Amino acid sequence: MIDAEAEKMKQIPVKVKKLHPDAVIPQYAKPGDAGFDLVAIEDVIIAPGETVKVPTGLAFAIPEGYELQVRPRSGISAKTKLRVSNAPGTIDSSYRGEVCVLIDNVAPIPYRHLTCVRRIDGAVHSVDIKRPEGSYIIRKGxxxxxxVICExxxxxxxxxxxxxxxxxxxGGFGSSGVRA
Structure with missing residues (x-):
């Protein structure tokens, strides 16, 4: 029988290479968290209907037999129209390039343009050029x-x-009905 405490503390060694001086080595926000943070290394504005590749400035050596899954942060999904594309995205153990996060802005495409965008924390941010209403800015950091590392x-x-x-x-899509 596997000791429950030993299984709880199971750690997988993962090598991380900074490809950019501003890249942030991942860390878990709280003990017991399944996911570690991935951080943007540059400002990116995402207009409604756009999909943008946001660089993290990091490359990983995931051990064979594992993958790195890129998943959304629940707060961003709950408070904005930004979604991590094809979540979870898979980073294979054989990949050694930069990990980027594909982010969609699923807000409806508007007809008017403004000189401000929303930050992912909900605050308004002024920009130099007009952007469509419903645009968001992801700021460096x-x-x-x-x-999440998964076997x-x-x-x-x-x-x-x-x-x-x-x-x-x-029986495929919808074959089990919608009512409990």
Whole structure:
């Protein structure tokens, strides 16, 4: 039997390389957190309908058998129209390039333009040029996403002529209904 306390403290060594002097080495905000913060290294403005690649200035050596999942921060998702694209995004153990976070602004595309944008903390921020209403600015140093290290089993695929029967069968999207 695995000692519960030892399993709770399981740590995976992950090498991190700063590719930019302003990059922030990840850290967990609180004990027991599953995700560690990923921080933007430059200011980026995201207009409604846009998807932007936000650099972190970091590269990772994820151990074989693991992945780095890039996930949204719940506060940003709850308070803004910014979403981490294709969350969770996977950083494979063989990738050694810069980890960037793809962020979508899902706000409706407006007809008027303003000279201010919202920061991810909700405050208004003035900009030099007109931006569409509903634009957000991610500032250098903002915590924009979280990373989670997850174990990845490797599948052994076996081609067969048929699959076992189940109650659900081939019922796909919506087949189980919406009511509890």
């Amino acid at each position: 903002d915590r924009i996403a979280q990373g 990845v089993p490797v599948a052994q695929f076996e081609e067969v002529d048929g699959l076992d029967e189940t109650e659900r069968g081939i």
